[in-house]
Amino acid sequence: AQTVTQSQPEMSVQEAETVTLSCTYDTSESNYYLFWYKQPPSRQMILVIRQEAYKQQNATENRFSVNFQKAAKSFSLKISDSQLGDTAMYFCAFSSRGGSEKLVFGKGTKLTVNP
Template identity: 90%
Template sequence: AQTVTQSQPEMSVQEAETVTLSCTYDTSESNYYLFWYKQPPSRQMILVIRQEAYKQQNATENRFSVNFQKAAKSFSLKISDSQLGDTAMYFCAFMKHGGDYKLSFGAGTTVTVRA
């Protein structure tokens, strides 16, 4: 079974600053996918970014980027130029390729952006 660990329960960042959320995972699979989902107070689960394990290049989506270190089994999320709307809980998730396509989630990190 895969486990996903988010070691930071809460983080706070000043508006326009940068914050980095950590995620590590444990797997024996060589091909898999990693995701970051955002859950604002509205409760909706929103995909932020995804990374395919076979791609060496780190994924980027506007102000969101990841640092994927396959050997270290690490997948951190960087939020640049933080905005008040980024306030949310962020979940790291793992899915193995070609399996049952289920997501295994970390415990989440609550990010608060201060004005």
């Protein structure tokens, strides 16, 4: 069974600075997707970024980028120029190919951006 581990329960960063959230996963499969979801205090789950395992190039979405290390089974999220609105829980998730796109989530990292 796949597992996703987020080793940082809480992190904080100053506004405008850069922060990196860590995620590791365990799988024996070769084809899969990885995701980062954001959950602000409103509790709405919002997709931030996704990465296909077969793509070597790291995904980027505006201020959000990932460092995907397939051999190390590591998938970290970098947030540049942090903004107050980035304060949220961040969840790393894994989806293996199997026709149903079931997601396996980590326990999350609570990020606080300080003014």
